[in-house]
Amino acid sequence: MNTQSLSLSRLAVPQLVRRRGSGRYTVRFREIGNASSLVSIGLRTSDKRAAMIRARELAQTAKAFLLDNSQVTSKELNEHLKSMALTFLTDKVGDFWSGLEVDHIEDASVNLRSLAKESMTVDQQAHIVKALEVLQAARSRAHSGDTQPLLSVLASLNGDNDQGVHNADAPKRNLRDDQESSPTESTQEPLFFNELSDLYIKEHSVNLKPASVRDIQSAHKALKLFTGSIDWREHTRAEVSAMRDAMRDSGRYADATVNKMMAKLCAVMNWAFQNGHIKHDYTKGLKVKGVKSVRRAYSxxxxxxxxxxxxxxxxxxxxxxxxxxxxxxxxxxxxxxxxxxxxxxxxxxxxxxxxxxxxxxxxxxxxxxxxxxxxxxxxxxxxxxxxxxxxxxxxxxxxxxxxxxxxxxxxxxxxxxxxxxxxxxxxxxxxxxxxxxxxxxxxxxxxxxxxxxxxxxxxxxxxxxxxxxxxxxxxxxxxxxxxxxx
CATH class of the missing domain: 1.10.443.10 (Intergrase catalytic core)
Known part of the structure; x- marks a missing residue:
C-alpha cells in the first residue's frame, strides 16, 4: 500500500468478504474504481456481527494512523505520534481510561499489530512500531501513574524530528494539489471557520453515519459563534486561547463541554494543516485543566x-x-x-x-x-x-x-x-x-x-x-x- 499517492477520499467503503472454505470474514481496503485490494486483513471470526465490528475498528485505526494523509512522510507521522503522546501525558487519565470504560488503547494495539502483518512501506512499519510504543507508555501511566515511558517516547520522537526535514519545509509538503507555493500567500483572502467546517464535513461525511454527521454539525454550529473573526491562515495562539476563554465566559457551557468543543476544533485544524489549507495549527494543548466530571449519581x-x-x-x-x-x-x-x-x-x-x-x-x-x-x-x-x-x-x-x-x-x-x-x-x-x-x-x-x-x-x-x-x-x-x- 503506497500512501505517497493515496488519499482517504479515494478509498472505497471497506468490503467485508466471507471465505468459502473456513467461513471466516476478511476486510478489504481498495481504491474507488479499482477491483484489486490494497490491503486484506483476516478478522478470525465466522460471526458476521463480530466481523462487522472488527472491520469497523480496523478501518478506523487504519484511517487514524495510516490513510488520512495523501503525502505522508516519516516526519509527519512523528508529529502525529508526538500529538498522541502529549495528549496521553497531559490529559487526566480518566479522560481516556476510566473504571469500566472499554480499553480503547488495547484495542488500538491489537489492530495495529494486525496491520503490521500486511504489505506496507518502511515508513509505515516504523510508524506502527512507534505507535505501539506510545500506546504501551500510555498504558503505564494509566495503570501505575508512571509517566517516564511517555517522557522517553517524546524525547525519542523529538530526536527523530531533529534529524528529519526542517519545519520550514512542512507547509510545502502539505500543499493541496490545487495550491501553489508563492510569496503572495499573505495576500490571500481570509479563511474562516465556516469554510473549513464545510470542507471538513463534506470530506468526512462519506465515511460517517448520518447521526455522527449531525453531532459534528451541532458542535461546529456552536464553534462558529466564537471563531467568526479568526483568519485561520494567520491565526495565533493568543487568538485561539481568547476564543476558548470567551466560550467559558459566555456562561453557556461548563468547562467539560468547552474541552469537548476544543477537541472538535483541534480535529478540524489538524485536518486543515495536514491537507495544506492552513500553514500552522495552534489549537493543541488548550483544554481547561483540572476539569472534573459535572455528573454524579442521584442519591x-x-x-x-x-x-x-x-x-x-x-x-x-x-x-x-x-x-x-x-x-x-x-x-x-x-x-x-x-x-x-x-x-x-x-x-x-x-x-x-x-x-x-x-x-x-x-x-x-x-x-x-x-x-x-x-x-x-x-x-x-x-x-x-x-x-x-x-x-x-x-x-x-x-x-x-x-x-x-x-x-x-x-x-x-x-x-x-x-x-x-x-x-x-x-x-x-x-x-x-x-x-x-x-x-x-x-x-x-x-x-x-x-x-x-x-x-x-x-x-x-x-x-x-x-x-x-x-x-x-x-x-x-x-x-x-x-x-x-x-
Missing amino acids: AAELVKVLDRVTTEREPHKRLFGLVATITGARAGELTQLTKADVVEEAGHLCIDINDNGDKSIKNAASARLVPLTDNAKGFSLAEFREWVDALPSSDSLVFGMSRDTASQWFNREVLPQALPDRTGDLVLHSLRHTLATLLKQAGVSESLAGDVLGHSGQGITFGLYGKAKSIDQMAEGLALALKVE
Whole structure:
C-alpha cells in the first residue's frame, strides 16, 4: 500500500468478504474504481456481527494512523505520534481510561499489530512500531501513574524530528494539489471557520453515519459563534486561547463541554494543516485543566423525587423513556434511536437491542448490546411497554418518537427543575446512567456483568463463555438485585 499517492477520499467503503472454505470474514481496503485490494486483513471470526465490528475498528485505526494523509512522510507521522503522546501525558487519565470504560488503547494495539502483518512501506512499519510504543507508555501511566515511558517516547520522537526535514519545509509538503507555493500567500483572502467546517464535513461525511454527521454539525454550529473573526491562515495562539476563554465566559457551557468543543476544533485544524489549507495549527494543548466530571449519581432520596415526577408524566412516550433510562442505564442517544425491531425476546426476557444497524450510531463497538427490561422496577411496567411497542405502526418506527436533544431537554428542563428545584449542576439525564452503575456496584454485581449491562466491556466475551441465554439470565438477575425487585 503506497500512501505517497493515496488519499482517504479515494478509498472505497471497506468490503467485508466471507471465505468459502473456513467461513471466516476478511476486510478489504481498495481504491474507488479499482477491483484489486490494497490491503486484506483476516478478522478470525465466522460471526458476521463480530466481523462487522472488527472491520469497523480496523478501518478506523487504519484511517487514524495510516490513510488520512495523501503525502505522508516519516516526519509527519512523528508529529502525529508526538500529538498522541502529549495528549496521553497531559490529559487526566480518566479522560481516556476510566473504571469500566472499554480499553480503547488495547484495542488500538491489537489492530495495529494486525496491520503490521500486511504489505506496507518502511515508513509505515516504523510508524506502527512507534505507535505501539506510545500506546504501551500510555498504558503505564494509566495503570501505575508512571509517566517516564511517555517522557522517553517524546524525547525519542523529538530526536527523530531533529534529524528529519526542517519545519520550514512542512507547509510545502502539505500543499493541496490545487495550491501553489508563492510569496503572495499573505495576500490571500481570509479563511474562516465556516469554510473549513464545510470542507471538513463534506470530506468526512462519506465515511460517517448520518447521526455522527449531525453531532459534528451541532458542535461546529456552536464553534462558529466564537471563531467568526479568526483568519485561520494567520491565526495565533493568543487568538485561539481568547476564543476558548470567551466560550467559558459566555456562561453557556461548563468547562467539560468547552474541552469537548476544543477537541472538535483541534480535529478540524489538524485536518486543515495536514491537507495544506492552513500553514500552522495552534489549537493543541488548550483544554481547561483540572476539569472534573459535572455528573454524579442521584442519591436515593433524589432518585425517588425524580421518579415521582417521571411516573406522573402525561405523555406516555416520555414517561416510558425516563423509566427505561433509569432501569437500563442506556445513553439518551442509544434509547432515542431504538426502533420497534430493536425490542426483542431473548431467553424469555424482553430486551432492548442497542446496535448501529442502518443509520444508527453507537459510541464504540462495546456499546452494541442486549439489555433485559426489569418488570416492576422503579415504577416500570413491562406490560405497558410491550403494549406501547406492539402498537407502533412499523418495524422501523422509533420506540420513543423523540430525538436525543428533545429527550434531554424534556428531562433536564422540565423533569429536574420540578423534581429537584434546589438541585446542583452535576445532576442531568446522564446521571441516571451513573446511578445504575452505582446500584450495580452496591448490589455486589460483578464488574464484567455491569459492563455488559452498561456497554463498557462488550458482550462478546460473556456470551462466548456462557452462551446468550445464560448471559441474559445473569444480567436480568443482576439488574433485579440492583433495582431491588423481588
